[in-house]
Amino acid sequence: MPGDMPRQSVIQWDAEDPLAALRERFVTDDLIYLDGNSLGRLPAATPEHLARLVRDGWGTDLVRGWPTWIEWPRRIGDRIAAHALGAREGEVIISDSTSVNLYKLAAAALDARPGRRTILADAEEFPTDRYLLQGLAAQRGHTLRMLPSDLDEGLDPATLEAALTEDVALVVLSAVSYRCGALLDIAAVTAAARRVGAYVLWDLSHAVGSVPVELTANGVDLAVGCTYKYLNGGPGAPAFLYVRRELQESLRQPIWGWFGQRDQFRMSADYEPAPGPDRFLVGTPPVLGMAALDPALDVLAVAGVDRVRDKSVRLGRLMIDLADAWLAPHGFHLASPRDQGRRGGHVSLRHPEALRISRALAAAGVVGDYREPDRLRLGPAPLYTRYVDVWDAMHRLRDIAERRAWTEVPAEPTRVT
Amino acid sequence: MPGDMPRQSVIQWDAEDPLAALRERFVTDDLIYLDGNSLGRLPAATPEHLARLVRDGWGTDLVRGWPTWIEWPRRIGDRIAAHALGAREGEVIISDSTSVNLYKLAAAALDARPGRRTILADAEEFPTDRYLLQGLAAQRGHTLRMLPSDLDEGLDPATLEAALTEDVALVVLSAVSYRCGALLDIAAVTAAARRVGAYVLWDLSHAVGSVPVELTANGVDLAVGCTYKYLNGGPGAPAFLYVRRELQESLRQPIWGWFGQRDQFRMSADYEPAPGPDRFLVGTPPVLGMAALDPALDVLAVAGVDRVRDKSVRLGRLMIDLADAWLAPHGFHLASPRDQGRRGGHVSLRHPEALRISRALAAAGVVGDYREPDRLRLGPAPLYTRYVDVWDAMHRLRDIAERRAWTEVPAEPTRVT
Numbered sequence: 076m077p078g079d080m081p082r083q084s085v086i087q088w089d090a091e092d093p094l095a096a097l098r099e100r101f102v103t104d105d106l107i108y109l110d111g112n113s114l115g116r117l118p119a120a121t122p123e124h125l126a127r128l129v130r131d132g133w134g135t136d137l138v139r140g141w142p143t144w145i146e147w148p149r150r151i152g153d154r155i156a157a158h159a160l161g162a163r164e165g166e167v168i169i170s171d172s173t174s175v176n177l178y179k180l181a182a183a184a185l186d187a188r189p190g191r192r193t194i195l196a197d198a199e200e201f202p203t204d205r206y207l208l209q210g211l212a213a214q215r216g217h218t219l220r221m222l223p224s225d226l227d228e229g230l231d232p233a234t235l236e237a238a239l240t241e242d243v244a245l246v247v248l249s250a251v252s253y254r255c256g257a258l259l260d261i262a263a264v265t266a267a268a269r270r271v272g273a274y275v276l277w278d279l280s281h282a283v284g285s286v287p288v289e290l291t292a293n294g295v296d297l298a299v300g301c302t303y304k305y306l307n308g309g310p311g312a313p314a315f316l317y318v319r320r321e322l323q324e325s326l327r328q329p330i331w332g333w334f335g336q337r338d339q340f341r342m343s344a345d346y347e348p349a350p351g352p353d354r355f356l357v358g359t360p361p362v363l364g365m366a367a368l369d370p371a372l373d374v375l376a377v378a379g380v381d382r383v384r385d386k387s388v389r390l391g392r393l394m395i396d397l398a399d400a401w402l403a404p405h406g407f408h409l410a411s412p413r414d415q416g417r418r419g420g421h422v423s424l425r426h427p428e429a430l431r432i433s434r435a436l437a438a439a440g441v442v443g444d445y446r447e448p449d450r451l452r453l454g455p456a457p458l459y460t461r462y463v464d465v466w467d468a469m470h471r472l473r474d475i476a477e478r479r480a481w482t483e484v485p486a487e488p489t490r491v492t
Numbered sequence: 493m494p495g496d497m498p499r500q501s502v503i504q505w506d507a508e509d510p511l512a513a514l515r516e517r518f519v520t521d522d523l524i525y526l527d528g529n530s531l532g533r534l535p536a537a538t539p540e541h542l543a544r545l546v547r548d549g550w551g552t553d554l555v556r557g558w559p560t561w562i563e564w565p566r567r568i569g570d571r572i573a574a575h576a577l578g579a580r581e582g583e584v585i586i587s588d589s590t591s592v593n594l595y596k597l598a599a600a601a602l603d604a605r606p607g608r609r610t611i612l613a614d615a616e617e618f619p620t621d622r623y624l625l626q627g628l629a630a631q632r633g634h635t636l637r638m639l640p641s642d643l644d645e646g647l648d649p650a651t652l653e654a655a656l657t658e659d660v661a662l663v664v665l666s667a668v669s670y671r672c673g674a675l676l677d678i679a680a681v682t683a684a685a686r687r688v689g690a691y692v693l694w695d696l697s698h699a700v701g702s703v704p705v706e707l708t709a710n711g712v713d714l715a716v717g718c719t720y721k722y723l724n725g726g727p728g729a730p731a732f733l734y735v736r737r738e739l740q741e742s743l744r745q746p747i748w749g750w751f752g753q754r755d756q757f758r759m760s761a762d763y764e765p766a767p768g769p770d771r772f773l774v775g776t777p778p779v780l781g782m783a784a785l786d787p788a789l790d791v792l793a794v795a796g797v798d799r800v801r802d803k804s805v806r807l808g809r810l811m812i813d814l815a816d817a818w819l820a821p822h823g824f825h826l827a828s829p830r831d832q833g834r835r836g837g838h839v840s841l842r843h844p845e846a847l848r849i850s851r852a853l854a855a856a857g858v859v860g861d862y863r864e865p866d867r868l869r870l871g872p873a874p875l876y877t878r879y880v881d882v883w884d885a886m887h888r889l890r891d892i893a894e895r896r897a898w899t900e901v902p903a904e905p906t907r908v909t
Contacts, residue, residue, distance in 0.1 A: 102551045110555045117551040125780075126543055133726050134519045134534040138527045138859065144727055172775025174749035175592055203750035203775065206763035210748030301776070309550050310561055310779035331627030332591035333620035342864050346623035358589025358620065359718070362727035363542075363780045442555065447759050 080466070085393070088462040094386055100374045101307075101459040107441040107468050111456025112281060112421045115307035120370035128366045140362075147365045148334075148356055151372070155315055158376045159306065160279070160298075161289035166320050168352045169302075169365050173280055173314040174203045176299040179328035179355060180316060181211055181245060184274040184297060187326055188244035191273070192217050195238055195246045199224040201253040204278055208247055217244070227410045227425070229257020229417070236267055243273040250282040251419030254446050256411045258286060258419045262293040269294070280304060283315075285387055285420035285457075287380045296322055305383075305420065305456060307371035313364045316355055323351060332357030374458055386457035387420045390465055394422045394453060397469035405476035410450050421454035431481035432472075438484070439475060441468045496817075497883075502810070505879040511803055517791045518724075518876040524858040524885050528873025529698055529838045532724030537787035545783045557779075564782045565751075565773055568789070572732055575793045576723065577696070577715075578706035583737050585769045586719075586782050590697055590731040591620045593716040596745035596772060597733060598628055598662060601691040601714060604743055605661035608690070609634050612655055612663045616641040618670040621695055625664055634661070644827045644842070646674020646834070653684055660690040667705055668698040668836030671863050673828045675703060675836045679710040686711070697721060700732075702804055702837035702874075704797045713739055722800075722837065722873060724788035730781045733772055740768060749774030791875055803874035804837045807882055811839045811870060814886035822893035827867055838871035848898035849889075855901070856892060858885045 089095055102117040132140045152167035160167060170176060185194070196208050198221035205221070212219035222238055224230040229252045239246075246268050251258050261277065268275045277298040282288050284305030290298060298317040302308035318326060327348055333339055334356035337347045348354035375383070392415060398407060402424065410425035412418045426432055426449060433445040443453040455465055475481065506512055519534040549557045569584035577584060587593060602611070613625050615638035622638070629636035639655055641647040646669045656663075663685050668675050678694065685692045694715040699705050701722030707715060715734040719725035735743060744765055750756055751773035754764045765771035792800070809832060815824060819841065827842035829835045843849055843866060850862040860870040872882055892898065 102547075104552065106554075108554060114550075114555040114558075116554065117546065122543060122546050122551075125546060126539060129534065129539050129542060129726070130519075133531075134539075135521065137523075137525060137533065138531040138861065139854075140727060141531075171588065171592065172749070172778075174751075174775030175588065175747060178747045178749075178774075201750075202753065202756075202759045205761070206748040206750060206753060209763050210746060214746060303776070309546070310557065311776050311781070313778065314775070329627060329631060330592060330595045331623040332589070332595075333618075333623060334591075336619065336623060339619075342619045344622070346626050357595075358591030358731070359720070359728050361730065361778055361781050363784065364728070364778050367780065437556075444555065447757075 082466055085462045085466040094378050094382055094457055097374055097378055098459045107464045109443040109453040109455055109468055112304050112454030113444055114303055114310055115305055116459050118307055118370045118374055121367055124370045125366055144362045148360045151365055151368050152315055154372045158372055159283050159380055161291055162317055163291055165351050167315050167317045168355060169313050169315050170356050171314060173299050173301045176314050176316040177204060177207050179330060180276050180297045182329045183326040184245045184276060191242050191244035193242045194219045195222060195243055197222055197224045197230045197248055199226060204247055227255050228412055229255055239267055239271045241271055243271055246273055246275045249278040250288055253281050254450060255423050256419045256421045258417050261288060265294050281419055284375055287384055290317060302368055309367045313361050328355050330357045334358060378458055383457045388415045390455040391422050393462060393465050398424055401469055401473040402476055421452055423450045423452045425449055428481050431484040431486050434484040435475045435480045436472060439471045441471055499883055502879045502883040511795050511799055511874055514791055514795055515876045524881045526860040526870040526872055526885055529721050529871030530861055531720055531727055532722055533876050535724055535787045535791055538784055541787045542783055561779045565777045568782055568785050569732055571789045575789055576700050576797055578708055579734055580708055582768050584732055584734045586730050586732050587773050588731060590716050590718045593731050593733040594621060594624050596747060597693050597714045600743040600745045601662045601693060608659050608661035610659045611636045612639060612660055614639055614641045614647045614665055616643060621664055644672050645829055646672055656684055656688045658688055660688060663690055663692045666695040670698050671867060672840050673836045673838045675834050678705060682711050698836055701792055704801055707734060719785055726784045730778050745772055747774045751775060795875055800874045805832045807872040808839050810879060810882050815841055818886055818890040819893055838869055840867045840869045842866055845898045848901040848903050851901040852892045852897045853889060856888045858888055
């Protein structure tokens with residue numbers, strides 16, 4: 076019985092965890108940090124790595140560092156492709172923010188499907204995706220159809236299938252929903268859209284580094300994602316984008332910057348998109364932000380995303396089992412898919428006082444986060460979250476529930492995903 | 493006679509330079525670095541400032557750091573406004589790259605001038621500006637008219653005036669030309685465009701931190717610029733954008749990201765642009781990149797951009813005087829406006845072997861850069877370049893010229909602005 080599960084047995088799981096040693100490769104403290112799906116922890120090697128770049132690269136090499144740095148959008152993109160995405164070389168680049176990348180690839184896909192006027196998205200999609208598509212639809216006279224979706228279970232694939240007509244140019248979906256953590260079947264959705272000639276642009280922000288998305292095997296055409304969550308790239312780290320190799324030459328993104336230009340330093344009169352993935356670059360890439368990704372990817376490479384997923388599933392199951400046993404009696408409801416095959420790395424719990432509970436929990440040394448309208452979102456990160464952390468967090472949450480400790484906490488929002 | 497100017501007298505200028513002490517606030521070495529207009533030197537306070545942010549902010553505060561960081565696009569934008577741009581609070585934000593900002597503001601300006609079909613730009617404009625406008629023109633069916641411009645003297649204001657018709661929606665110009673350093677009369681150009689109802693979008697990349705652009709006093713509507721040149725923000729540092737306060741509510745940029753949304757964390761269904769300059773934000777801002785700007789701006793604030801300009805003019809004049817005396821006899825020609833009132837902070841010299849000369853100069857311990865087709869571009873930065881550095885650089889250049897030392901150097905390109 077999970078409710079009777081003694082702390083000691085969970086400590087034993089940690090002792091047997093093949094990823095346990097990797098926790099030492101992060102800066103940790105007594106805080107139980109269950110917001111690695113919002114901003115991942117600092118890898119222990121990152122401070123010195125960045126300090127060296129600042130001192131030797133910027134400070135000493137100065138502008139002579141650029142022949143090295145200019146390769147980084149592709150070099151680090153290739154590392155993410157290999158270690159996190161199951162994609163091939165030359166398909167992933169680091170560039171801009173997730174939002175700007177969404178804009179670029181969505182616009183490119185719409186241009187590649189002239190005559191089609193419909194864009195599909197999940198009505199419960201993360202705000203920036205929804206807003207960007209509203210903008211593109213408004214600017215082009217397209218119709219953005221928001222598909223009804225369950226707050227706890229995510230989008231029903233049947234709803235999507237029913238909406239896939241010959242007028243659909245583009246479908247934008249998160250592989251893992253930011254709120255409930257619902258995990259979509261990437262291969263099935265991509266194939267269904269392809270049958271009607273529509274592109275799917277995947278937002279991998281909550282999936283990358285947590286779920287093996289296997290872009291090549293799943294036949295994915297387009298994807299974007301952020302690197303500051305499970306990839307531990309740091310606050311506001313630059314984003315990535317993926318375009319299937321065979322598709323690159325046929326797509327053209329709307330922001331024609333000099334880093335997307337063929338033979339950039341010839342500075343020719345007319346814009347001509349670079350061959351390969353560089354055509355999706357725009358301006359000068361953020362060297363400090365990119366640099367922070369290398370030590371973080373080193374840890375992920377050692378772990379392997381399949382082992383990350385195995386532990387992630389087990390962490391989630393432990394969390395749900397304990398919530399069922401300890402929290403359900405106090406008015407908490409699971410707000411994520413129960414089936415682990417349909418759930419990403421985080422778990423949401425529903426409670427009318429979720430906002431104040433998240434604050435009380437933080438005061439008790441456990442950082443999760445709150446999501447509208449009434450969700451407590453808990454994101455264990457397998458590279459550094461221990462099973463005992465989950466046990467302790469749920470135990471403290473039970474204590475808060477029993478004491479109704481949130482009644483002492485004021486309510487007002489903030490927080491960044 | 494400048495040609496007879498002894499090194500000792502230039503050393504005396506340094507002794508009397510009111511900005512001399514600020515050189516200690518940068519990491520310097522024996523290298524004579526005349527590429528501060530491409531990538532500025534590392535401020536001495538930056539490594540520890542960044543290390544603290546990484547350790548205490550990212551490492552310890554983690555996601556709880558966001559209530560602070562989220563203010564930085566505006567807070568640091570306001571600092572740039574005050575210390576470098578002569579702009580008011582709430583008019584400047586840090587966001588994206590210069591290229592993406594150009595795209596956003598150019599698109600916003602075109603939308604605000606429906607019915608007008610012409611965009612004007614300098615045919616010798618920096619590539620990213622030209623390419624972005626080509627893209628916007630192609631996407632919207634506008635006409636991009638490239639104004640003929642002198643490679644050495646920049647755009648003749650009369651050429652622009654003659655092109656300003658009632659069909660012009662937007663003019664995009666660099667306040668200081670990236671190649672020859674020509675400085676335009678910001679107030680006069682802005683007023684001339686306004687007379688026909690056109691917007692001017694200024695690219696301040698080569699001006700900011702070097703020339704007092706006085707955006708408020710000069711009536712400027714729109715501007716963008718980069719922070720890695722004279723603002724010393726580091727390689728690939730995030731860019732800024734400026735929109736005159738009175739104009740903000742009437743403009744809407746095309747990339748509708750969640751950081752541009754009113755009441756962002758309410759995550760409402762429909763995009764509604766935030767009041768004020770935040771509406772020009774898009775995605776999650778780059779915290780590491782923004783952080784590096786603070787110590788750099790501290791130095792500029794002490795110097796004051798007017799004193800920077802005074803020294804910049806004098807550094808440039810010294811360079812030109814020595815080039816006239818020492819280099820003209822060896823086939824070098826000034827490729828920048830001679831009149832200091834029409835010249836920004838850098839000086840270009842023309843020579844058929846400029847590429848190889850720039851390499852020979854680097855081998856002699858002086859970093860400048862090469863620009864197509866045959867320019868050696870030298871950018872002293874008043875905060876850390878001494879008069880004696882200019883004297884020594886020109887002296888070594890004379891030595892290279894006398895020995896025709898470039899004949900030993902291979903020719904092939906690279907280099908980033």
